[in-house]
Amino acid sequence: MQVLADNLKHYRPPVLSPAKSQAVWYSPWTIKETPKGIYLYGDVGSGKTMLMDLFLDVVSGGKKHKNRVHFNAFMLDFHNKIHLWRQNPAAKKLGQDSAVDALVGDILRESPLLCFDEFQVTNIADAMLLGRLFNNLWSKGAVLVATSNRPPDDLYRGGIQRESFLPFIEKLKTNCIIHCLDSTIDYRLLNEKIRDIYYHGPKPKEHLDRIWDQLTECREGEPLVLQLLGRSLTIPVHFRGLARCSFEELCNQPLGPADFRIIAETFHTLILDDIPKLGPGVTRANEARRFITLIDELYNQKVKLVCSAACPPEDIFPREVDEKGKNEVSFGDEEIFAFNRVVSRLHEMQSKAYLESKHVLKM
Structure with a gap:
């Protein structure tokens, strides 16, 4: 990562002119060859995000990096930009590829370095878009640093x-150094715990x-209506940046990443009542997926979570016992990784270090 940081000090992709580039680490002379990015993967708590943050401190001089985002948030924002682009009468006759081509330049003008936390692909819409998007980005000199x-x-x-997605994987391995950070220790659990907020x-x-x-x-608090993409989302009780909702109100309703993101951007603290054990049924599966998304968005914005639950974090996502007596998680592979991540984050969100972190305000 140090080698990449050093190379980026003297790198400017050919698609950008010096006047349009806003990256803070550029020098007047350039490296023409695009440096390889880095793809870090490993178990939850192995230090991937910490390494990315340290890397960004070096390349950006401690300033906030504009293209350092959670991958889910990036894709949500990009889909929204495509939607807005298509509203232009001149664009209606053009296909999605034209939208991607038009928007890539805007991304690179922010910075040629793209840093994504929690890189994952869980739906066909993202899978079918990624190949075109990243082929375009890499052809114009983008550098990807990602954790997964x-x-x-x-x-x-x-x-x-998935067969249509496989070429993207090969391109990813060509354009990034792949490094495994597996560890048997979740270092986030070593922080001092604050009692009773979980x-x-x-x-x-x-x-x-x-x-x-x-x-x-x-104070009693009062309802607050948030406006989102032409519709409204009602928070039942709030007071000066503090919101209170039940698990039922957030995770048993047809809400998605955009809803949870605006909650996380609006409130610095969420009090969440009655987190249940989440079982294998279809209804519980949907609740589990929404709860995963909610915790991810709260964590990304450094929202403080105070909650009541039916059990410790480790027992929220129970395991079933099959006929052979083996313990198997009753969800798909993607959910298994997500469960482990959420359990780890629920522990970290009780730590003194997390509670002292600053809320990431809505931009």
Whole structure:
């Protein structure tokens, strides 16, 4: 990573002119050959995100990097930009490829270095778009640094039309150095824990009521309506950046990444009531996926989570026992990795270091 950081100090992709580039580490002279990026993968808590943050501190001089985002947020934003681009009357006769071509330049003008945390592909819309998008980015000199729980060959495993996605994997391995960071220790669990903000004891409502009163000086709060892509999302109770919702209100409703993202950007603290054990049924599977997305978005924005639950984090996603007596997770492979990530993050979100981190405000 140090070699890449050194190369980036003198690299400018040919697609950008010096006047348009806003990257802070460029020098007046350039390296013409595009440096290889880095793809770090390994178990949760192995230090992938920490290494990326240290790398960015070096290449950006400690300043916030514009193209350092959670991969899910990047794809959500890119799909939204394609939608807006198509609203232009002149663009309606053109296909998606033209939209991608037009938008790639905007991405690179922010910076040729793209840094993605939690790189994963879980739906066909992203899988079919990635090949065109990244072929275009790499052909114009983009450099990718990414973290993931999966090696490249396991991305989108079992997905619909995966054979059409395989060329992207080969391009990824060509344009990035692939490095495994497997570890048997989740270092995030070593932080000092703060008691009772993840509560699974008796009288959970009374416990969260007391915390609400402490944080709001016994104010009642009121509803807040958030506007999102032409529709509204109602938060039942809020007060000065603090929101309170139940698991039922957020995870048993037809909400998605955009909904959870605007919640995470709007509130610095979320009090969440009644997280249940999530079983193998279809309804529970949908709730589990929404809960995973919710925690990912809260974590990415450094939102402080106070919650009550039916059990410790390790037991939220139970295992079934099959006829042979083997323990098997009753969801797909992608969910297994996501479960482990969420359990790890729920522990980290109780740590003093996390509680002292600054909320990432809506830009």
